[in-house]
Amino acid sequence: MVPEAEFTSYYGRPVVKPAPWGDDVAIYLFLGGVAAGSALLGLGGQLTGRPTLRRNARLGALAAVSAGAVALVKDLGRPERFLHMLRTFKVTSPMSVGSWILSAFSAGAGVAAVAEIDRMTGSRLPLGPLRKVLQAVEGPAGVEAAVFAGPLAAYTAVLLGDTATPTWNAAHEELPFVFVSSACLASAGLAMVTTPVRETGPARKLAVLGVLGDVAAMKVMEYRMDPIAAEPLHQGKAGAMLKWSERLAVAGGLGTLLGGRNRVVAAASGVALLAASALTRFGVFEAGLASARDPRYTIEPQKNRLAARRAAGVTDDAITTGS
Amino acid sequence: MGQLSGPTDPTADAHWEHNHPRKGFFTDTSICIGCKACEVACKEWNHNPQDGNLELLGSSYDNTGSLGASTWRHVAFIEQGQERIAEARESGRALVSLGMPRIGPPAAPDLAEADTTPPDTADFRWLMSSDVCKHCTHAGCLDVCPTGALFRTEFGTVVVQDDVCNGCGTCVAGCPFGVIERRSNGTIKVATSREDQHDNHPAVPNVGIAQKCTLCYDRLVDDQTPACAKACPTTSIKFGDHDDMVETARERVANLHAQGMTEARLYGANENDGVGGIGSVFLLLDEPEVYGLPPDPRVPTADLPRMYQRAGLAVAGMAAAAALAFLGGRA
Numbered sequence: 001m002v003p004e005a006e007f008t009s010y011y012g013r014p015v016v017k018p019a020p021w022g023d024d025v026a027i028y029l030f031l032g033g034v035a036a037g038s039a040l041l042g043l044g045g046q047l048t049g050r051p052t053l054r055r056n057a058r059l060g061a062l063a064a065v066s067a068g069a070v071a072l073v074k075d076l077g078r079p080e081r082f083l084h085m086l087r088t089f090k091v092t093s094p095m096s097v098g099s100w101i102l103s104a105f106s107a108g109a110g111v112a113a114v115a116e117i118d119r120m121t122g123s124r125l126p127l128g129p130l131r132k133v134l135q136a137v138e139g140p141a142g143v144e145a146a147v148f149a150g151p152l153a154a155y156t157a158v159l160l161g162d163t164a165t166p167t168w169n170a171a172h173e174e175l176p177f178v179f180v181s182s183a184c185l186a187s188a189g190l191a192m193v194t195t196p197v198r199e200t201g202p203a204r205k206l207a208v209l210g211v212l213g214d215v216a217a218m219k220v221m222e223y224r225m226d227p228i229a230a231e232p233l234h235q236g237k238a239g240a241m242l243k244w245s246e247r248l249a250v251a252g253g254l255g256t257l258l259g260g261r262n263r264v265v266a267a268a269s270g271v272a273l274l275a276a277s278a279l280t281r282f283g284v285f286e287a288g289l290a291s292a293r294d295p296r297y298t299i300e301p302q303k304n305r306l307a308a309r310r311a312a313g314v315t316d317d318a319i320t321t322g323s
Numbered sequence: 324m325g326q327l328s329g330p331t332d333p334t335a336d337a338h339w340e341h342n343h344p345r346k347g348f349f350t351d352t353s354i355c356i357g358c359k360a361c362e363v364a365c366k367e368w369n370h371n372p373q374d375g376n377l378e379l380l381g382s383s384y385d386n387t388g389s390l391g392a393s394t395w396r397h398v399a400f401i402e403q404g405q406e407r408i409a410e411a412r413e414s415g416r417a418l419v420s421l422g423m424p425r426i427g428p429p430a431a432p433d434l435a436e437a438d439t440t441p442p443d444t445a446d447f448r449w450l451m452s453s454d455v456c457k458h459c460t461h462a463g464c465l466d467v468c469p470t471g472a473l474f475r476t477e478f479g480t481v482v483v484q485d486d487v488c489n490g491c492g493t494c495v496a497g498c499p500f501g502v503i504e505r506r507s508n509g510t511i512k513v514a515t516s517r518e519d520q521h522d523n524h525p526a527v528p529n530v531g532i533a534q535k536c537t538l539c540y541d542r543l544v545d546d547q548t549p550a551c552a553k554a555c556p557t558t559s560i561k562f563g564d565h566d567d568m569v570e571t572a573r574e575r576v577a578n579l580h581a582q583g584m585t586e587a588r589l590y591g592a593n594e595n596d597g598v599g600g601i602g603s604v605f606l607l608l609d610e611p612e613v614y615g616l617p618p619d620p621r622v623p624t625a626d627l628p629r630m631y632q633r634a635g636l637a638v639a640g641m642a643a644a645a646a647l648a649f650l651g652g653r654a
Contacts, residue, residue: 010399010615011382013389019496020505040645048649077490077505077531084470084489092327092624095493096469150638157637158630162623163496164463169623172630176637184644205648213644292496299612302619315421319596319620320611321589322419322580323573 007303009295016164018292021285024075029156029281030186031068032102033179034274035061036153037187037206039109043146044202046139053203054142055116056194060187061145062113065106065152094159101151108145112138153183160288166298167291168284170229174221175284181217182277185210185249189273192256192266204260207273211253214280215246226301229291238287245279248272326461328625330594333460337475345479346543347565347602348552349572350453352614353579353587355559357384357451361396364554368539369395372527383449389615390454392506395536396551399614401450408448411586411609418588419580452614453560455551456481456502456536457591458602459622464494464503464535466624472533479565480538480602490531499598499620503535538602565602572604584608590616597621 009015019025038061045054073082085099115138118125127134157179161172168175188207192200222230232238252272259265291297306318325336334345365371374393380386383400390397403411462481465473472488475481483503494503506529539549547553552562561568569592579587586608591601597620611618 008610008613010401010613011380011385013615014501015612015615015617016499016501017495017504020492036641037645040641044645044649075492077492077533078488081470081489084472084487085491087487088469088471090469090471092466092627093469093493094627094630095467095491099469150641151634153641154634154637158627158634159493161630162467162627163493164499164501164620164623165496168496172626173633176630176634177640180637180641184641188648202648206644209644209648213640295612295615298617302617303612306619310421317593317595317597319591319593319598319601320418320607320618321593322415322421323576323589 007296007300009299013295014293015295015298016166016292018289019163019165020077021289022075023282024071026282026285028068028071028075029179029285030278031064031071032156033153033183033277033281034186034190035064035068035105035109036149037183037185037210038064038190039105039112039142039145039149039152041187041191041203041206042112043142045199046142048202050199050202053191053195053199055120057187057191058109058112058116058142060190060194061109062106064190065102065109069102069106094155094162098152098155098159101148101155105145105148105152108141108143108148111141112145115141150180153180160284163288164298165288165292166226166229166301167232168288170225170301171221171284173224174217177217178214178221178280178284181210181213182280183210185214185252185273186277188256189252189270189277192260192270193274197261197263197266200260200266204256204266207256207260207269208253211249211256211273214249214276218242218246218280226304228300228304229297232287232290232294232297233283236286236290238283238285238290241279241286242283245276245283248276248279252276326599327466327627328461328597328599328622330599331460332479333462333475333599334477334479339475339477341477343477343479345565345602346538346563347458347479347568347604348455348538348549349561349563349568349604349606350455351559351561351572351575351606352450352452353575353584353606353608354557355398355451355453356557357398357400357449358556359387359398360554360556361453361551361560362387362394362398364550365396365536366393368542368550369537370528371395371534390456390502390504390535392504392534395455395534397454399450399452399454401452401609401613403448403450403609405446407609408586411613412584414586414610415588415608416585419585448608450608450614452605452607453551453555454614454616455603456538457500457598458536458538459500460594460599460601461622461624463497463499463598463622463624464533466622466627467493467497469493476540476543478538478540478543480540480543481535482537482540483533483535485529485532488532490533492533494533497623499617499622503533506530506532506534568604572606576606579606597625 042057157175160168191203255269594600
């Protein structure tokens with residue numbers, strides 16, 4: 001067995017490069033989740049006869065997904081070529097799969113929200129004969145958006161997991177659960193802010209389920225991932241954001257549970273939940289970038305896993321060979 | 324979609340129908356003299372702009388730093404003392420005694436009795452190594468590219484199409500070797516006295532687009548040797564059919580071992596590694612991380628089926644949570 005060498009690097013320079021992504025991408029991670037959960041709440045409102053919840057959730061979904069898409073395009077190196085995202089479909093590329101999910105989701109969410117806007121403005125949108133079409137497809141559009149809601153909330157976790165960025169890659173098993181939970185609590189929080197309490201019963205339940213899922217998935221993730229690659233989740237700016245994210249999620253969840261029938265408490269809890277979700281996304285995003293900047297997080301876990309395989313008798317799969 | 328991991332022929336995997344041999348480099352760092360002719364030749368042939376602001380990095384004779392959008396060959400310099408040399412000899416010897424399963428001769432010699440009296444100066448040494456894109460069998464950058472801008476050529480190499488890339492940056496995070504990078508606007512401060520001269524320089528090309536070594540695709544299609552290999556004065560950079568490169572590398576490392584240089588080892592010659600072997604094989608004289616190379620790289624896409632599976636489960640959980648929330652019917 002190769003003796004465990006102490007950590008060396010090339011003048012402390014990074015081995016892998018961090019993704020050239022700015023805060024726009026973290027904002028999208030958050031807004032995509034809000035949009036996804038809102039589409040589910042919108043469909044629920046549609047199917048169970050809660051018109052205000054339906055309307056607000058649909059408007060929220062369109063606003064969030066539009067702002068998120070703008071943030072994504074803005075972050076491209078060549079924004080004018082954003083349509084190149086749809087020139088092919090590549091299942092090996094979570095970014096490609098996600099672009100199609102985002103497009104499909106936006107189509108349904110857009111139609112459903114435009115129908116709401118038309119109703120709110122007393123049929124004043126210049127739709128002409130299209131109004132009848134719009135009214136006919138409004139319901140199916142809400143269903144279609146909800147079908148793509150889950151994939152929209154989860155694919156971003158695969159996008160981060162499928163990189164050589166140490167902390168994201170090491171988190172790939174549990175990150176989808178963190179992200180869908182975060183989407184649930186954020187969208188429920190938005191509904192609690194925008195909608196009177198008589199229609200937000202389901203949103204409150206979703207908020208509590210989201211908080212439970214978020215806290216549990218985060219703990220399991222940190223427990224199961226490589227301990228060295230998990231360090232950036234606890235350090236610096238990312239560590240502080242994730243700590244506050246958990247506190248706000250728990251506070252928002254408790255507020256929802258204990259005082260969710262009070263309009264003011266519900267709205268305050270909703271704001272806390274939205275903030276918690278944003279901090280989760282920014283925290284995970286920043287932790288990954290930090291892990292790519294420090295060669296230790298690339299080299300040490302790799303050396304350890306190589307040594308572990310060798311200790312277990314697997315000696316034929318190393319990139320470095322004696323012959 | 325081809326194979327996501329394990330040994331394979333990348334050209335056939337990418338559905339090229341003809342029988343073109345895979346091309347690659349063998350970079351023998353034991354005879355690199357650190358002249359950086361490869362860096363210069365690469366820049367000139369590929370019209371790559373200046374990287375950084377001509378600053379001294381304070382790390383031996385390396386003022387380039389790392390591979391990047393505008394640096395497709397990078398010569399690393401490492402200064403080492405006696406203790407580190409002894410460690411490298413020992414770790415290399417341990418590698419040989421692992422008895423890697425391999426195909427065909429030359430067989431690994433028994434080095435227990437090998438004379439390890441240093442053939443060079445015993446007090447210190449300089450390691451010099453010209454790093455380059457690995458042109459992996461399973462390329463993380465290519466797998467995650469959403470636009471199809473990155474593609475597998477008929478030579479088994481990986482190339483960016485400048486007119487397709489929209490600069491999303493996913494490939495940058497997808498590369499386990501930190502090679503590919505998005506080119507920033509590359510504004511370069513120039514000495515005032517040379518201002519006029521620099522005013523006439525062309526604007527930096529391909530700003531905002533991911534850039535990396537193409538293994539001189541434009542030269543390969545004309546049956547020419549890549550610029551770096553052509554310029555290398557010591558044949559430290561060799562170019563040819565990938566199979567021949569691997570064979571040459573194996574013969575070379577066996578020769579060095581026979582001379583007592585147990586620190587010599589190959590990097591990327593094993594098709595069972597985490598990226599299915601690489602197109603640019605290296606002979607190193609110390610652990611890979613000393614040169615800034617990852618010790619156990621793994622293409623992230625190898626785990627993608629599992630990630631989609633986990634995401635699917637999470638989606639089902641989210642749908643179930645929403646359904647549960649609305650249970651109880653109409654308000």
